[in-house]
């Protein structure tokens with residue numbers, strides 16, 4: 682069976698979010714809203730950005746939505762449900778999530794209980810500026826780096842480069858500080874959502890797209906930037922940085 686992408690995405694959102702029921706109503710509703718409303722999650726699968734990558738590190742993983750999403754995709758594909766024109770589904774991967782907030786780590790561990798026990802997922806409460814990234818085939822950093830000062834961002838990116846195997850990929854989503862009003866809206870929403878989630882993350886350290894590109898290229902990455910805010914009023918860009 683080859684479901685149409687929009688129907689398929691809706692089913693995948695339900696499947697991934699259902700894991701959070703046991704963590705409570707808020708994490709469940711948050712999962713449905715974020716996975717269904719953020720175009721990055723479907724794009725990761727449609728373009729096969731993590732296909733064939735087995736050691737995945739998710740920095741600033743929050744409640745582990747990326748892991749829940751990849752597991753749902755793997756399950757759907759193994760049942761023969763995968764959109765015809767999408768790239769290969771992720772499979773047989775291990776995700777290691779790193780997250781500053783203990784309550785998010787606890788939610789991720791609850792939602793992925795069986796996979797944590799079975800060694801397919803792990804989540805650590807740690808600051809990305811100090812955490813060990815281990816060795817990885819892919820590192821994902823979605824909307825996280827701007828919480829730390831510029832020098833700390835550069836150091837995280839340098840350590841990510843060192844953690845990646847040859848041919849590895851970094852998927853880095855940033856807000857383009859050169860994008861005018863949509864960027865201001867992104868920042869405002871970021872502030873409100875994080876306050877509602879009980880985070881006190883303070884000042885944001887943002888950069889224009891060209892500056893992100895320069896930093897990544899200086900570390901040896903080949904970079905492709907794809908707008909990643911379709912259907913939202915934001916100025917988000919997904920940078921696919923390949924070693």
Ligand SMILES: C[S@@+](CC[C@H](N)C(=O)[O-])C[C@H]1O[C@@H](n2cnc3c(N)ncnc32)[C@H](O)[C@@H]1O
Pocket residue numbers: 715740741742743744746747779780781782785807808809810822823824825828829880882
């Ligand atoms: C906007 S959320 C994005 C969550 C997730 N990447 C996603 O796309 O669903 C940013 C996350 O980064 C985490 N974070 C912020 N600073 C961090 C740090 N220094 N180390 C690890 N995580 C951090 C926050 O606690 C929050 O969960």
